[in-house]
Amino acid sequence: MNDLATCPTQIVKPKPFAGLQLKVKKNSPEILVGMGIVGVVTSTVLACKATLKAPAVMEEARQKFSDIRDASDLAIMQSEAGEDVSYTEMDRRQDIVKASAQTSLDFIKLYGVPVVLMGVSIFAITKGHGITMKRNTALSSAFAAVSSGYNAYRQRVAEQLGIEAEQDLYYGRKTETIENEKGKKEKVTVITAPNDPSVYARFFDDASPEWQPSPELNLTFLRCQQNYANDKLRINKHLFLNEVYDMLGLPRSQAGAIVGWVIKSDGDNYVDFGLYDGDTRERRMFVNGAEANFLLDFNVDGVIWDSL
Numbered sequence: 001m002n003d004l005a006t007c008p009t010q011i012v013k014p015k016p017f018a019g020l021q022l023k024v025k026k027n028s029p030e031i032l033v034g035m036g037i038v039g040v041v042t043s044t045v046l047a048c049k050a051t052l053k054a055p056a057v058m059e060e061a062r063q064k065f066s067d068i069r070d071a072s073d074l075a076i077m078q079s080e081a082g083e084d085v086s087y088t089e090m091d092r093r094q095d096i097v098k099a100s101a102q103t104s105l106d107f108i109k110l111y112g113v114p115v116v117l118m119g120v121s122i123f124a125i126t127k128g129h130g131i132t133m134k135r136n137t138a139l140s141s142a143f144a145a146v147s148s149g150y151n152a153y154r155q156r157v158a159e160q161l162g163i164e165a166e167q168d169l170y171y172g173r174k175t176e177t178i179e180n181e182k183g184k185k186e187k188v189t190v191i192t193a194p195n196d197p198s199v200y201a202r203f204f205d206d207a208s209p210e211w212q213p214s215p216e217l218n219l220t221f222l223r224c225q226q227n228y229a230n231d232k233l234r235i236n237k238h239l240f241l242n243e244v245y246d247m248l249g250l251p252r253s254q255a256g257a258i259v260g261w262v263i264k265s266d267g268d269n270y271v272d273f274g275l276y277d278g279d280t281r282e283r284r285m286f287v288n289g290a291e292a293n294f295l296l297d298f299n300v301d302g303v304i305w306d307s308l
Helices: 018-026 028-080 089-161 163-171 215-236 241-248 281-287
Strands: 173-179 185-191 202-204 238-240 259-262 294-296
Touching: 018 028, 028 089, 089 163, 202 241, 215 238, 215 241, 215 281, 215 294, 238 241, 241 259
Parallel strands: none
Antiparallel strands: 173 185, 202 294, 238 259
């Protein structure tokens, strides 16, 4: 049995610049991509400057090879005249190798730094992109796990209390008695959390460029877009929520990039905007043409990124 009194003392030494290291690690993709872009621009500028000096190197190389040819021609003339040859074939080959090596070295000096810098810059951009992809994959997996667990929880509640009771809890729905304009009492269904029925819900109102003051036009437009969304789902076998947002002129969301619908055996296999969910007075008023705004709530299957 362990005794706290006998535990060895462990001294935690503070890490210098620990906060700065964490910030650098957190922003490493942006830092790497930024450095890569700067490196690409810098290497391009250096390469342009090197190109301006390249003609001088080429001219020097041409002069060296010209001197080698002149010396070789002179040796041939001496040989034909029966004189001693001071410049042999071996000397010519050695000079060609030396001139070629020197010219290559001069070009390496000119373009070596830009080429290396370009390679490092491309590696930095690729590395930053790779880190971002890994993080997005991890976030997608985590989101899928949370979404799956939440849906399983709702299913267990529905099995225990019934579907209607679970939906009452989910939407904060209850029945209240109010007096209408004629002074008569009537029972209406009220949602206590109308602004947040789900994280994917959106208001279709004048913030959308597709919205019209006419309730009938809005209902027709939404029905047509719902039918169009179902057609895309049947043809492509999958549909992202952001695609539906685009159809309706609504702003995209981060969740909408990975959640949506997919054709599968255990899914709904259809897109529903919740147009004919008549549990609330507001929805009935919209369908009946008395209200131009509508709260859309989509029956997404959840994260579909890993199902494609």
